[in-house]
Amino acid sequence: MLNPNERIPCRIYDRASDASVAAANEIAGLIRQHAASGDRCVLGLVSGSSPVNVYNELVRLHRDESLSFANVVTFNLDEFFPMQPFELQSVSRFMHEHLFDHVDLPESQIHLLDGSLPRDEIAAHCQKYEHAIRDHGGLDLQLLGINRAGHIGLNEPGSDRGSRTRMITLDQITRTDAASDFFGAENVPRHALTMGVGTILEARRILLLAFGEGKAGIVKRTVEGFANASTPSTFLQDHPDVTLLLDEAAASNLMRVQSPWLLGDVTWDASTIRRAVIDLSDSTGKAILKLTDADYNEQGLQDLLAAHGSAYDINLRVFRHLQSTITGWPGGKPDHAKQAGDRPGNRDDIFPKRILLFSPHPDDDVISMGGTLIRLVDQGHEVHVAYQTSGNIAVFDEDALRYAEFVEEFCQQFGLAASGLDELADHVDTFLRNKKAGQIDSDQVQNIKGLIRRNEARQGARCCGVRDEHLHFLDLPFYQTGRVKKSPISDADLDITIDLLRRIQPHQIYAAGDLSDPHGTHRTCLSVILQSCLRCQNEPWYESAVVWFYRGAWQEWSTHQIEMAVPLSPQEVERKRQAIFKHQSQKDRALFPGSDAREFWQRAEARNAETARRYDALGLAEYAAIEGFVRWDGQSGVEL
Structure with missing residues (x-):
């Protein structure tokens, strides 16, 4: 039954993976239904991060449960222009890598918009695409994603409800959102080909996927707002058979979640x-x-x-x-500092503690919980920081070139032996000066960029007082692709993480619960940590372990969610800022800034100050800043 405050039916799932499986099962059921009737099933498909697990599940159903795609015809929503089919960012390559190459779908039944055509042939190509959809009887089901501006396909705000397949100029929000796929917003094409809103709305059934905190605002506008051209997704309200599949984070701004008492019992x-x-x-x-x-x-x-x-x-x-x-002792108190009425939960019978802070990228530790990190070290705990990935794709080419030139000239000036250094410098110089937009870096360049991030991480941690021997660079294999698209989590990722947990046997584990980073590394890294913890949960040392989630780089915890609030003094805010400044490759302009144009230190300070302001407004003590944490319940979020 449709919620009276919602103009589009929504299904909310605990995890994005659950929603993806539900979507895949519906698509599989439709394919089988048409096959049983001897008909073709015409699917409208979408690229991007949201449908990846849908396609993974469809591939599994084909492999393990004999789901055949022989009767399927596909039409994809959009394509950047200009774009060659073999390029990393092309929809054609995405679909082949994630679905087409793994199932028995005949190539002749695949339809893709062609971004490689000359501009003067585009109008005819788009018209031909429309005719092909009609010739196949229209779309039986259209799968959609959604961006922060509310576009469906690549129909930007202002698109007409009756619009058809065409070329469109992309707005800044769309190009910023796509920056992570193109290694910088400046490399994102300014145009694209897309099915029109009218074309999409003619599909007999529509499923829209939206996952993560970053989609919560646009989901609310789409579902509870009024239909208007400035938010094309709201036109879905007029469709007779559409459903939004949401995880809890994407649904968090809906009234039934945010203020259910206004809707009934x-x-x-x-x-x-x-x-x-x-x-x-x-x-x-x-x-x-x-x-x-x-x-x-x-x-x-x-x-x-x-x-x-x-x-x-x-x-x-x-x-x-x-x-x-509120606690100034995030690791618990020593005996001399204990008072009656102290908050429970930090195992004050163990002091000092072994602390293990997992940082997905080399700067998340200081950006998201740098003040708490400083506090833990200053209060005498044994603090370890584990950097889960190299972060090498987030380094600008000119920085890599500058470092390579410095090492070469340093060796030359001081007469140091450097076998192969000239050859390496020549390779880096030649490769980067001739590098095409979106091209994967060579192994040598990736290594240089990784070393830049590693050195910055070391300097940032030292600024917080962490000892060098307590820094662990894990370089998890899932990340080592050289591109934004990463590999699935493997046993190798878990083995590395479990080995570290068993060696340190921490009493407190800190993990990034911020799932809105532009290319999903936080989400994957968190899943690795939680799966590893579950594998260790029956070991004696784990009995005293507590897992805390931090945020800060992309989102902040709401006040009602926070279970540990660590207040920061003005001096600690300044010291945290200096630690963030050590990450020079991310200073001034980050390669993947996401939707927030501010520098990371500015975001962190503003969010910490806002959390403190909210506590003050509620009538609690006034602080300069607060870092908030949520305790893991021991089960949820493992498969994100």
């Missing part, structure tokens, strides 16, 4: 009460302890009062919880 557990009271405090501009029964009644929270007593009692309960999250 709810179960008032501790989390929902906390969210409602914080929301009430924000909307009224009052500190929690100043909220009255009248405030609750006027904001539709009469049921909460009826079930849990007076405003005073509810206020006090929520306030005390929030107060208990």
Whole structure:
């Protein structure tokens, strides 16, 4: 039954992987249904990160459960222009790598928009594409993704509801979102070919996939807003058979998730009460302890009062919880610092602790929890930092060239032997000066870029007081492709991580719970950590281990989610900034900035300051900044 506040049906899944399997099963069922009737099944397909697991599951169904694609005809949504089919970023290459090359789909039944054609042939090509769809009886099912601007296909804001397949000029948001695939926004084509909104809406069935916190805002506008040309995805509201498949993060801004008490009866557990009271405090501009029964009644929270007593009692309960999250001792306290009423959960019977901080990229440790890292070291804990990937694709070519030239000239000036150095320098110079947009770096260039990031990570950690021998560069194999598209997680990734866990046997593990980075490395790295933890969960040392999730580079935890809030002094904020500054290759302009144009240190400081401001506005102590953490429940999020 459609939620009365939602204009498009939505299904919310615990994990993106669950939503992907559901989509694949529906597509497989449709294929089999048409095959049983002797008909062809016409599918509209989409490229990008969202459908990857859908295609993985379809390939598995073909391999393990005899799903045949012999009766399938496909039409893909879009293609960049200009774009050769063999280029890394082409839709053609994506579809062959993820689906077409792994199933029994005849090549003659695959239809792709051709970005390699001369410009003067594009209009006729697009018209021919439209005719081909009609000649096959129209699309039985169209699979869609969505970007932050609400485009479907590559129909940018302003696209007409009746638009057809055509060339379009891409806006800045789309080009910024695509930057990670093209090794920088400057390499993203300015034009693309796309099915029109009208073409898409003629599909008999539509499934739209949206995963991650970064999609929460546009999902809300698409589902709960009014249809308008400035957000093309809202035109889906007029379709008779469309469903959005969402993970919990993408659905987090929907009213049924964010404020379910406004829609009807709810179960008032501790989390929902906390969210409602914080929301009430924000909307009224009052500190929690100043909220009255009248405030609750006027904001539709009469049921909460009826079930849990007076405003005073509810206020006090929520306030005390929030107060208990604040700690200046994230690793627990030594005996001499303990006081009555200290917050539980950090195993104060163990002090000092062994701490293991996992950093997906070489700078996530200092960007996202640099203040807490400084605090843990200063308070005497044995702190280790594990850098899960090299981060080498995020280094500009000119930086690699500059470092190669420096080493060559240094050796020459001081008469140092450098066998093969001249040859290496010549290779780097020749390769980078002739490198094409989006081309994969040679092994030599990748190694140089990796060393740049490794040296910066070492300097940043030293700034926080971490000892060199406690830095671990894991170089997980899944990342070592030289391109934005990474390999699936393998046993090799898990073995490296499990070996480190067993060697250190940490009492606290910190992992990046920020899943909105542009190319999914955080998501993959987190899954590696959690799967590794589950494999170690029955070992004696793991009994005292606690896993904390941090955020900061791309998102921040909401106040109601935070379970540990570490306040930072102005001096610690400055020291954290200096640690971030050590990452010079990411300073001034990052290769993959994502949707936020600010530098990473600016994002981190603004988010930490905003968290502190929210705590202050709720009536708690006022701090310069706060880093927030959420404790892992031991099960969720393993397969993201």
